[in-house]
Amino acid sequence: xxxxxxxxxxxxEPLPAITADNQLVIYEDPNPESPxxxxxxxxxxLSSNEKEVDSLQSKLEQVNEEMQRKEVESKKFESRLRFVExxxxxxxxxxxxxxxxxxxxxxxxxxxxxxxxxxxSELEVKLKKEVNIRKNLESTATAAEEKALILxxxxxxxxxxxxxxxxxxxxxxxxxxxxxxxxxxxxxxxRELFExxxxxxxxxxxxxxxxxxxxKNQLEECIQKKNEAENKLLSLNVPTQEPNSEGTRIRIKxxxxxxxxxESEVQEARKLKSxxxxxxxxxEKISEERFRRxxxxxxxxxxxxxxxxxxxLQDELMPWKSMIKxxxxxxxxxxxxxxFAVMQKELVESMLKVGEVNGRLKELEITLEKxxxxxxxxxxxxxxxxxxxxEMFLELKRLELTVTSITGERDRLWALIATYEKEAAIxxxxxxxxxxxxxxxxxxxxxxxxxAEKEHMVSxxxxxxxxxxxxxxNQHRExxxxxxxxxNEARRIKSLEREGYRLRSEISLLESKLGHGDxxxxxxxxxxxxxxxxxxxxxxxxxxALRDELQKTQARLKAxxxxxxxxxxxxxxxxxxxxxxxxxxxxxxxxxKREERYKTVFAEKISIFRRACCALFGYKIVMDDQxxxxxxxxxxxxxxxxxxxxxxxxxxxxxxxxNTNIVMNTYTSQPDIAQQMEIYVRKWNAIPAFTAxxxxxxxxxxxxx
Amino acid sequence: MASKTATKDVITLKGSAAIVSEFFGYAAxxxxxxxxxxxxECFVKVKKYxxxxxxxxDDAVKAFLACLTSQISEWLESGKLQRVVxxxxxxxxxxxxxxxxxxxxxxxxxxxxxxxxxxxxxxxxREIQAIMRxxxxxxxxxxxxxxxxxxxxxxxxxxxxxxxxxxxxxFVSGVFDVLAYTDTxxxxxxxxxxxxxxxxxxxxxxxxxxxxxxxxxxDTLVSYKNDEWDEQ
Numbered sequence: 036x037x038x039x040x041x042x043x044x045x046x047x048e049p050l051p052a053i054t055a056d057n058q059l060v061i062y063e064d065p066n067p068e069s070p071x072x073x074x075x076x077x078x079x080x081l082s083s084n085e086k087e088v089d090s091l092q093s094k095l096e097q098v099n100e101e102m103q104r105k106e107v108e109s110k111k112f113e114s115r116l117r118f119v120e121x122x123x124x125x126x127x128x129x130x131x132x133x134x135x136x137x138x139x140x141x142x143x144x145x146x147x148x149x150x151x152x153x154x155x156s157e158l159e160v161k162l163k164k165e166v167n168i169r170k171n172l173e174s175t176a177t178a179a180e181e182k183a184l185i186l187x188x189x190x191x192x193x194x195x196x197x198x199x200x201x202x203x204x205x206x207x208x209x210x211x212x213x214x215x216x217x218x219x220x221x222x223x224x225x226r227e228l229f230e231x232x233x234x235x236x237x238x239x240x241x242x243x244x245x246x247x248x249x250x251k252n253q254l255e256e257c258i259q260k261k262n263e264a265e266n267k268l269l270s271l272n273v274p275t276q277e278p279n280s281e282g283t284r285i286r287i288k289x290x291x292x293x294x295x296x297x298e299s300e301v302q303e304a305r306k307l308k309s310x311x312x313x314x315x316x317x318x319e320k321i322s323e324e325r326f327r328r329x330x331x332x333x334x335x336x337x338x339x340x341x342x343x344x345x346x347x348l349q350d351e352l353m354p355w356k357s358m359i360k361x362x363x364x365x366x367x368x369x370x371x372x373x374x375f376a377v378m379q380k381e382l383v384e385s386m387l388k389v390g391e392v393n394g395r396l397k398e399l400e401i402t403l404e405k406x407x408x409x410x411x412x413x414x415x416x417x418x419x420x421x422x423x424x425x426e427m428f429l430e431l432k433r434l435e436l437t438v439t440s441i442t443g444e445r446d447r448l449w450a451l452i453a454t455y456e457k458e459a460a461i462x463x464x465x466x467x468x469x470x471x472x473x474x475x476x477x478x479x480x481x482x483x484x485x486x487a488e489k490e491h492m493v494s495x496x497x498x499x500x501x502x503x504x505x506x507x508x509n510q511h512r513e514x515x516x517x518x519x520x521x522x523n524e525a526r527r528i529k530s531l532e533r534e535g536y537r538l539r540s541e542i543s544l545l546e547s548k549l550g551h552g553d554x555x556x557x558x559x560x561x562x563x564x565x566x567x568x569x570x571x572x573x574x575x576x577x578x579x580a581l582r583d584e585l586q587k588t589q590a591r592l593k594a595x596x597x598x599x600x601x602x603x604x605x606x607x608x609x610x611x612x613x614x615x616x617x618x619x620x621x622x623x624x625x626x627x628k629r630e631e632r633y634k635t636v637f638a639e640k641i642s643i644f645r646r647a648c649c650a651l652f653g654y655k656i657v658m659d660d661q662x663x664x665x666x667x668x669x670x671x672x673x674x675x676x677x678x679x680x681x682x683x684x685x686x687x688x689x690x691x692x693x694n695t696n697i698v699m700n701t702y703t704s705q706p707d708i709a710q711q712m713e714i715y716v717r718k719w720n721a722i723p724a725f726t727a728x729x730x731x732x733x734x735x736x737x738x739x740x
Numbered sequence: 741m742a743s744k745t746a747t748k749d750v751i752t753l754k755g756s757a758a759i760v761s762e763f764f765g766y767a768a769x770x771x772x773x774x775x776x777x778x779x780x781e782c783f784v785k786v787k788k789y790x791x792x793x794x795x796x797x798d799d800a801v802k803a804f805l806a807c808l809t810s811q812i813s814e815w816l817e818s819g820k821l822q823r824v825v826x827x828x829x830x831x832x833x834x835x836x837x838x839x840x841x842x843x844x845x846x847x848x849x850x851x852x853x854x855x856x857x858x859x860x861x862x863x864x865x866r867e868i869q870a871i872m873r874x875x876x877x878x879x880x881x882x883x884x885x886x887x888x889x890x891x892x893x894x895x896x897x898x899x900x901x902x903x904x905x906x907x908x909x910x911f912v913s914g915v916f917d918v919l920a921y922t923d924t925x926x927x928x929x930x931x932x933x934x935x936x937x938x939x940x941x942x943x944x945x946x947x948x949x950x951x952x953x954x955x956x957x958x959d960t961l962v963s964y965k966n967d968e969w970d971e972q
Contacts, residue, residue: 551939552841552963556924557924559822559823561920564804565931
């Protein structure tokens, strides 16, 4: 405000000191005074006015300067405003760009998320399919493995069977060879026998021939005699007409009787001849029949053996046939190893396929895990983007608020500037009023204050912005670290799950092995109780027998002691006791005699039995009871053949608790005997057959010699 | 029973061995009864583990089982016993039909250092009771072993003449044997000998409950031959 000294009040209308043209107007005082006073007053007023004008001019200049300064400041403010507006526009543009970018990112993330979800669903479907395929393959693989195991076991069994068969056949071959040799030797022996018989039969036949010849001669003689008798009869019949008919009749009768006798003798001779012939025929028939019977018996034995062999072979063939039926495409035994090889190849291929499928499954699982991880990352990034978006929205709002505050300030400033301009204009009009300087200063101060406040706000905002940036950066880093940790933990969890699954499968496998009863021979051995009950039974029986004997002996001792006590005490001896004693003694004597008689009878019977056994079976048996070092009783039997050519030709057997075993000696260690022993005793466990064979051989040897 | 100090819950190695061997004796009797290896009239009822248990009366079998349980107890105290298996076989073909497998895990620290453990007797009895109930209920899923009776008059004769190798069963065509899986360094007693494991080809297995004395842990498992009806 420019203060103006109020003009003096005049009754008349005051004339303006300064016209509109800014020219001085001469003041005409209605009350004229002296011109000198007026002049002095005028000069004073002029000087004061000049002074005022100077001051006003200086003030004006100051105001102008201030105006200029203000203008400059306003320009600055304007430029700053424009700058702020530009910044606002730039911030808006940036914000819009950021918004667009974020929208793009959001859309990208959403698209990626949708793609990931689609991929995830597809992968899940694929995984399910693969899992199903894997399960099927695993089941087929397990079935194939089981089949393979079964087939391998069968193959092993079959190979074992085949080997056993081979061995068996080889043994049989050797047996047959031996048998053939034995049969050849038998046949030779039989042939020799038959030759001897034939010789004997020939001799008998010669004897019979001679007898026959003699009989024939006798017959011829008888026939001759008969013819003579007939001739005599005929000759006698002619002279029957003679009177001595009674004598002739008698003679005829005698001759007839002689004829009859001769006829009877002839008949008897014929009968004898026929009998001899029949006997020879019968003998031949008998020998033939015997031969046939022996052949038939041998063939029967062979047939039985062959039947058993056939049965065995059929039994052995059954598994082969069943295997041929089970194995697809196999028609004969030769196809089996090929089919096995084919099946093994198929199994290997299927195992390879299973391995490949497992590998693919694992790859798929890994991709699935990666997809899940990507999904999680995308979700986290989406979350982060959303958070960023929210933060950006908040920042936008803040910026908008700042913009509104800044626009408000700008308007205020504009208003201030307008008021200032107005005031400046008014001050310019007023020309030199001093009141404008103070208003300008106040405005300047206000503007400066507001500027300082704005600058302070801007610095605070910048500071807070930097802090928030740092905070956001730290949070991003923390989020990244957490996401990495999450991923690692997820991987560890999956690996642990896999390990757990593997361990569970191992446990189930071990439990199945445990249930099956498998064990490690390095750490474990299997034991069971041996013959405890048998031993217990025997022990119990012996214990009971001993106890009974003990009780009996104790009773006897008591009786004896009582008897002794009674005698020692000097009591009268009862006659009944002596009688009892005598009776007991007699009984003892009779029992002893009886025992001796039993012994002799037993010895006789035993000797008879032994002689009968020797005669029937061809072996003298010598029995010898011994005891082993461990206390087990053993009985040794020594067999001497009656056809033995030396004392060394003896067989020794040991009999222990029901088991008979042959003992090796010089005779049995001979190759022929050892071979027979191997076949009959070791293989067939037929000691009677062995001894019978030896008997036949030794008999044939003695008869031949 | 378990050797007890003033406090009931303390269990020593000897006590635990006694508990386990006693359990095996009762379990063997229960199996012989429930599987019909011996006729019902051969058994007498007693109270044990809170249940009515059946014990065989035949002296030969009793003595056999008594000898067995005493040896098992000895081996358990030495920590050398790994498993006890009760095998039921067909008398006709000697084919293994069932294997009752009792797997034993021993706390070696107790065996080496002679320390004791603490566990409630009631809890152990409860666990054993559960196993006994499962053995009794096993007839619901195990295949039948019954075949026509061959004549009871032969029962006593065959039992008295039976060897320990095969406890001849007059009622069914089954026999039983007991196998012990031990450490290889164990000295074989006079009355025992080495044997094969008497395995079953492709068995079916059923795992039963287990009990734990804190010194010996016993797992029970029965494996049996697939019945022809089941295969069909």
